[in-house]
Amino acid sequence: MKFEELPLANPLQRAVRAVGYETPTPIQERSIPSLLEGKDLLGIAQTGTGKTAAFALPILQRLLDSGKFRSPKTCRALILLPTRELAIQVEDCFKQYAQFTAISTTCIFGGVGDAPQKRNLIRGVDVLVATPGRLLDLIGQKAVSLKKLEFFVLDEADRMLDMGFIHDIRKVVAMLPQNRQNLFFSATMPDEILKLASTILRPNPVQVEVAPQSTPIERIRQELYRIDKRRKGALLKELLAEHPEMKKVLVFCRTKHGADKIVRVLEKAGIKCAAIHGNKSQNRRQEALGNFKCEQIRVLVATDIAARGIDVDDVSHVFNYDLPNEHETFVHRIGRTARAGKEGVAISFCSPDEESDLRGIEKLTRVKIPEGDKSIYDKLPPPQKETAESMMRNSRGRMSREEAQARAAETREKHSHHGNRDNRRNNENRENSRANMNVENAQAHQNAAPVRQNQPKQENGERRHHRRNRPGSRARRRMREAQSQG
Numbered sequence: 327m328k329f330e331e332l333p334l335a336n337p338l339q340r341a342v343r344a345v346g347y348e349t350p351t352p353i354q355e356r357s358i359p360s361l362l363e364g365k366d367l368l369g370i371a372q373t374g375t376g377k378t379a380a381f382a383l384p385i386l387q388r389l390l391d392s393g394k395f396r397s398p399k400t401c402r403a404l405i406l407l408p409t410r411e412l413a414i415q416v417e418d419c420f421k422q423y424a425q426f427t428a429i430s431t432t433c434i435f436g437g438v439g440d441a442p443q444k445r446n447l448i449r450g451v452d453v454l455v456a457t458p459g460r461l462l463d464l465i466g467q468k469a470v471s472l473k474k475l476e477f478f479v480l481d482e483a484d485r486m487l488d489m490g491f492i493h494d495i496r497k498v499v500a501m502l503p504q505n506r507q508n509l510f511f512s513a514t515m516p517d518e519i520l521k522l523a524s525t526i527l528r529p530n531p532v533q534v535e536v537a538p539q540s541t542p543i544e545r546i547r548q549e550l551y552r553i554d555k556r557r558k559g560a561l562l563k564e565l566l567a568e569h570p571e572m573k574k575v576l577v578f579c580r581t582k583h584g585a586d587k588i589v590r591v592l593e594k595a596g597i598k599c600a601a602i603h604g605n606k607s608q609n610r611r612q613e614a615l616g617n618f619k620c621e622q623i624r625v626l627v628a629t630d631i632a633a634r635g636i637d638v639d640d641v642s643h644v645f646n647y648d649l650p651n652e653h654e655t656f657v658h659r660i661g662r663t664a665r666a667g668k669e670g671v672a673i674s675f676c677s678p679d680e681e682s683d684l685r686g687i688e689k690l691t692r693v694k695i696p697e698g699d700k701s702i703y704d705k706l707p708p709p710q711k712e713t714a715e716s717m718m719r720n721s722r723g724r725m726s727r728e729e730a731q732a733r734a735a736e737t738r739e740k741h742s743h744h745g746n747r748d749n750r751r752n753n754e755n756r757e758n759s760r761a762n763m764n765v766e767n768a769q770a771h772q773n774a775a776p777v778r779q780n781q782p783k784q785e786n787g788e789r790r791h792h793r794r795n796r797p798g799s800r801a802r803r804r805m806r807e808a809q810s811q812g
Contacts, residue, residue, distance in 0.1 A: 327355055333362060335390050337426035338383060345422050351376035353536040358384050361509070366531035368523055369511040372661055375536055377481075378419045381405075381509050385477050386424055388507075389452055392476070396430070399447055399470050401454035403477035406498065408485045410435040410457060410608060411615065415637050416481070417455045429453065436460040437608040444469045458486075458494035465501065472501045480526060483512040484519055488652060492522070499526055514654050545664040548672045549698035550684075553706075555677045558647060559591040560706050565673070566597055566625070568702070572643045574618070577627045578659045580648040585627045588647060592625060599625035630655055638662065646674040649683040653690045673698065 327350060329342045350358070353375050361367055361384035371377045385403050396402055405420075407413045417433035424431060431453040432446040440463070447454075447470045454461075454470070464470050478499075480486070486495060508531070510523045523531075553561050566572055579585050582603040592599045600614035600623050618626040619638055630650065641663045650656055663670025674695060676684050688694055 332358055332383075334383060334387055337390075338386055338423060340426050341423045342383070344425070347379070351380075351536075353377050353534060354380045354383075356534045356536070357381065357532075360532040360534075361385070361507075362387060364388070364507055366508045366527045367510065368527060368531045368533045369509070370513070370515050370533075370535040371511060372513050372536075372657065377511055378416055379423070381479055381481075381511070382416075382420050382423050385453070385479070386420070386427065386429060388477070389429055390427060394476075396450035396452050397474060398450045399468070400450045400474045401447075401452070401470060401472070402475065403453045403479070404461075404472065404475055404498075404502075405453070405455045405479040405481060406461070406486075406495070407455065407457060408482050408489050408491060410437060411611070412482065413455050413457055414612075420453050420455065424453075431455065434460045434464060435608075436463075440464065440467075440469075458491045458498060462494055462497060472498070473503060475502055475506055477507050477509070478502055478526070479509040479511070481511045483510060483522060484514045484516070484654065485658075487518060487522070488655075495522070496525075513658065545669045546660050546672050547669070548660070548674070548693070548695045550674050550676060550695040551698050551702075552676050552678075553703075554709050555679075556710050557706050558675050558677070559588060561675065561702070562588070562645060562647065563591060563595045563597070564702055564705055566592070567595070573624060574621060574638070574641050575625045575643045575645065576638075576641055576659075576662050577625055577645040577647050578650075579627065579629060580650070582629060584648065585629055588627045592627075597625060598623040599627060601627045603629040630659075639665070640668070641665070642670065644670065644672045646672070649674060649676060649680045649687065651683065653683070653686045656687045657691065 329347050329350060330339065332350070334342070353369065353371050354377075357367060357369060357377075357380040361381065367381070369377060369380070371380075389402060394402070405413075405416055407416060413433050413435050417431055420431040429452045432443070432451045433455040434440075434443045434447075435457040436459050440460070443460070443464065444467075447464065461470075465472070480495065486492070508527050510527055510531075512519050512523075551561060562577065566575070577588060579588060582605045585601040585603050589599050589601045600617060602611050602614045606614070614623070614626060615638075617623045627647075644660050644663045646656065646659060650659065660670075660672035663672060674684075684695070
């Protein structure tokens with residue numbers, strides 16, 4: 327099937343040709359006809375499958391067919407997304423597809439001022455792309471209403487739940503009119519996602535699944551390096567130095583602080599890089615993402631906010647600097663490479679405390695990740711000794727306080743024999759040194775006393791002797807010299 331065969335209006339066909347689409351992806355081919363008929367859809371699709379066009383094109387077609395006009399402070403279609411980056415990307419797609427129509431699109435999200443977003447909503451919009459928090463905020467300010475909504479899309483539903491948006495989603499759904507078309511997309515479909523879908527979708531929705539759940543793309547070549555946490559930075563730096571073909575690299579880590587630390591390590595090595603995470607302002611995040619897309623920087627370090635929705639072409643390598651706690655997230659991370667039919671490489675670092683995560687990922691994906699070239703370990707600094715305290719910090723909350731205390735006590739007991747012997751020896755040496763010093767001081771004072779009495783009085787204007795040149799000090803030196811000669 328070709329896009330030309332789909333029942334889309336001429337303006338949309340022109341837009342499809344302008345963006346270079348010729349053949350629909352599987353999810354597009356299976357979703358667009360059903361959505362054009364007004365049916366609800368439950369889609370199970372991974373990132374990079376073309377699902378944005380799968381729901382955007384039929385929504386635009388139905389908006390054109392309805393002949394209705396938008397009202398002030400309302401929207402006709404709502405696309406709800408978990409992150410700012412994904413919202414901006416989806417808005418760009420809608421604008422591309424609607425470029426030859428009069429359909430208006432706007433995007434609202436947190437982290438920036440709301441005044442420009444309110445101005446865009448005054449006259450009303452056809453398509454509103456939003457994140458849950460900012461949407462509820464503007465609804466509370468009566469800047470937008472959902473009473474005349476015709477289409478509702480919940481994208482990345484599993485990620486919404488992971489980020490704690492379930493209560494916000496329920497608030498939004500409660501405000502929607504009953505007569506609407508619903509589209510529900512998720513990369514995975516556990517029981518809690520199915521329960522949420524049942525509260526949004528009408529009975530008997532069309533279900534489209536384009537790939538087995540959480541199965542990594544076969545074109546991705548994977549490698550694994552077992553390394554302690556303290557040497558991960560050195561390993562990443564060495565791999566980037568040895569492989570100049572790594573021109574566009576995404577590095578995923580678990581924490582915002584860790585992302586900034588990786589950037590500092592790479593910048594010291596002369597590698598152009600930037601970090602993107604929740605503590606960065608929206609302008610800084612967009613700047614880093616733009617520089618990465620146009621290859622002004624080689625490495626983009628990100629937390630999991632970038633695991634989904636960031637559409638960057640030609641990402642050659644993805645590094646899992648830290649393995650994710652949620653095994654499904656691993657699939658979305660490595661899905662940033664090998665897009666549009668190209669090949670890619672995913673390299674994972676696994677520290678001893680992440681072995682359980684590795685086993686869970688391999689069980690979920692049904693893939694045994696092969697280990698990389700072990701000769702690179704010889705080029706790294708030797709591993710540092712792990713203490714009980716450092717192991718507790720690196721356990722990421724898996725170790726209880728009682729277990730940590732028991733392990734610390736075991737470590738202390740293990741080294742107590744040598745430690746007590748060394749302490750006794752050190753204490754004895756200190757006591758002997760103090761006794762010898764007291765004897766020497768007493769003898770020095772006895773010998774130095776008559777010398778001080780025979781010293782002439784200091785005349786006016788004469789400078790006082792420095793301490794080391796005073797008679798008492800000379801006397802002590804003479805006494806020590808005499809003892810050594812004797």
